[in-house]
Amino acid sequence: MHLYELPIHQLRDKIDRQEVSPAEVLAAFYRRINEVEERVKAYITLTEEQAGVRASEPLSGPLAGVPLAIKDNISTAGIKTTCSSRLLANYVPPYDATVVNRLNQAGAIILGKTNLDEFAMGSSTENSGLYPTRNPWNLECVPGGSSGGSAAAVAAGAAAGALGSDTGGSIRQPAAFCGVVGLKPTYGNVSRYGLVAFASSLDQIGPITKDVADAALLLNAICGHDPLDSTSVDRPQPDYTQFIKEGVQGMRIGLPREYFSMDFDQEVKTSVLAAVQRLEQAGARVEEVSLPSADFALAAYYIIAPAEASSNLARYDGVRYGYRSKQNAKLSEMFTSTRSQGFGDEVKRRIMLGTYALSSGYYDAYYLKAQQARTLIKEDFDQLFKEYDLLISPTTPTTAFKFGEMSDPIDMYQADIFTVPVNIAGIPAISLPCGLDSKGLPIGLQMMGGHFAEGKILQAAYTLEQLLAFKEQPAEVGGAE
Numbered sequence: 189m190h191l192y193e194l195p196i197h198q199l200r201d202k203i204d205r206q207e208v209s210p211a212e213v214l215a216a217f218y219r220r221i222n223e224v225e226e227r228v229k230a231y232i233t234l235t236e237e238q239a240g241v242r243a244s245e246p247l248s249g250p251l252a253g254v255p256l257a258i259k260d261n262i263s264t265a266g267i268k269t270t271c272s273s274r275l276l277a278n279y280v281p282p283y284d285a286t287v288v289n290r291l292n293q294a295g296a297i298i299l300g301k302t303n304l305d306e307f308a309m310g311s312s313t314e315n316s317g318l319y320p321t322r323n324p325w326n327l328e329c330v331p332g333g334s335s336g337g338s339a340a341a342v343a344a345g346a347a348a349g350a351l352g353s354d355t356g357g358s359i360r361q362p363a364a365f366c367g368v369v370g371l372k373p374t375y376g377n378v379s380r381y382g383l384v385a386f387a388s389s390l391d392q393i394g395p396i397t398k399d400v401a402d403a404a405l406l407l408n409a410i411c412g413h414d415p416l417d418s419t420s421v422d423r424p425q426p427d428y429t430q431f432i433k434e435g436v437q438g439m440r441i442g443l444p445r446e447y448f449s450m451d452f453d454q455e456v457k458t459s460v461l462a463a464v465q466r467l468e469q470a471g472a473r474v475e476e477v478s479l480p481s482a483d484f485a486l487a488a489y490y491i492i493a494p495a496e497a498s499s500n501l502a503r504y505d506g507v508r509y510g511y512r513s514k515q516n517a518k519l520s521e522m523f524t525s526t527r528s529q530g531f532g533d534e535v536k537r538r539i540m541l542g543t544y545a546l547s548s549g550y551y552d553a554y555y556l557k558a559q560q561a562r563t564l565i566k567e568d569f570d571q572l573f574k575e576y577d578l579l580i581s582p583t584t585p586t587t588a589f590k591f592g593e594m595s596d597p598i599d600m601y602q603a604d605i606f607t608v609p610v611n612i613a614g615i616p617a618i619s620l621p622c623g624l625d626s627k628g629l630p631i632g633l634q635m636m637g638g639h640f641a642e643g644k645i646l647q648a649a650y651t652l653e654q655l656l657a658f659k660e661q662p663a664e665v666g667g668a669e
């Protein structure tokens with residue numbers, strides 16, 4: 189077993205027992221990065237020098253010596269944070285995001301910043317302003333997105349764990365495509381301070397890890413109240429690792445009928461249902477349930493998210509941040525050409541959609557309607573979580589697709605069908621691998637819980653992980669030789 193193959197909790201044990209030093213662990217990960225990065229392209233920036241200095245200092249805390257990757261829309265002081273956009277290609281934040289601060293306090297070491305779809309808009313990293321990341325299971329396939337770099341890095345052993353952000357599925361979908369674990373926390377559980385805003389009422393930062401125990405460890409480190417984020421919730425925090433124990437006896441699990449009756453990849457459906465059966469055999473009570481408003485979720489998301497994005501992205505005018513177009517006669521021309529040259533096509537598409545949905549005359553028909561649908565969706569979930577501990581669905585309707593296969597943006601949006609309702613309702617959800625399809629690509633299973641039910645989700649996910657014992661490794665980059 190190579191060091192880069194170990195989950196965080198095992199690396200920590202080795203470091204604690206002084207079998208390896210943080211510097212040796214770090215060196216092993218950079219060697220691995222050198223081995224696979226040319227093929228996978230998970231990173232935008234590597235921070236080898238800073239990481240080396242840190243590994244030589246005394247480190248303490250629950251993540252002491254653990255090398256992690258950070259999605260490149262999370263601010264890092266003194267380290268470029270590009271959002272994979274030409275507009276921020278040379279932007280160096282003057283401060284750390286709260287999550288980065290907390291990881292540092294916990295003793296973690298940052299390996300580098302990972303690739304994403306520009307401003308986190310997309311599901312494949314094909315919208316990256318730099319280059320796409322490739323799926324370590326099959327280099328002709330996308331790793332998912334928008335946190336595709338983070339998920340691919342973890343899957344390839346190029347990071348022990350990573351942070352992603354999830355506005356409509358961007359942690360869970362790439363985790364599913366890359367055969368790793370991705371957790372989107374409850375809205376307000378993790379500070380968004382320093383996360384470059386996409387759609388502020390939906391965005392949440394969370395961990396992407398090799399296993400469920402590691403997700404609990406990282407969530408412990410990053411969660412909790414932050415006065416710098418007004419939407420962060422002040423409540424007592426449990427130790428999430430306490431939930432890493434087996435048992436689903438008596439847990440009530442719902443399977444949303446509306447999801448399973450949709451037309452999607454039969455292999456995905458079969459694999460998810462087989463996993464559910466294992467939980468049932470382990471003592472969970474499983475029933476079919478109804479989410480009548482689920483039908484509106486995708487449409488509501490693709491109005492609310494672009495509307496918020498159009499407002500959030502108004503700040504990139506060439507005056508204060510990043511790229512500025514040169515040689516313009518007038519200030520208004522400078523604004524226009526900076527934005528025309530700086531943003532990629534998908535970002536422009538979202539800004540136009542959002543601006544349209546918010547403009548007078550259309551506001552009531554689109555934005556207001558979408559907000560009303562949002563309330564209905566949230567009420568559906570609230571109602572179900574009075575009776576059920578968890579809901580289970582596939583994370584994605586298909587496994588990883590090939591580059592270029594989703595050339596119509598609407599097709600790409602459809603891939604978010606199972607993940608966006610979670611963000612709309614603000615609830616937590618995890619994706620974990622539950623098998624491989626006949627092409628050898630990983631299948632993701634999604635568990636959703638009520639607000640702040642991360643503990644329950646982690647316990648059920650850990651139990652399922654033990655039952656399934658999914659040990660496959662990505663073949664393309666030479667996982668477990």
Ligand code: GLN
Binds near residue numbers: 309310355358
């Ligand atoms: N794929 C979705 C989108 O393109 C979700 C993105 C995200 O969660 N950041 O908007």
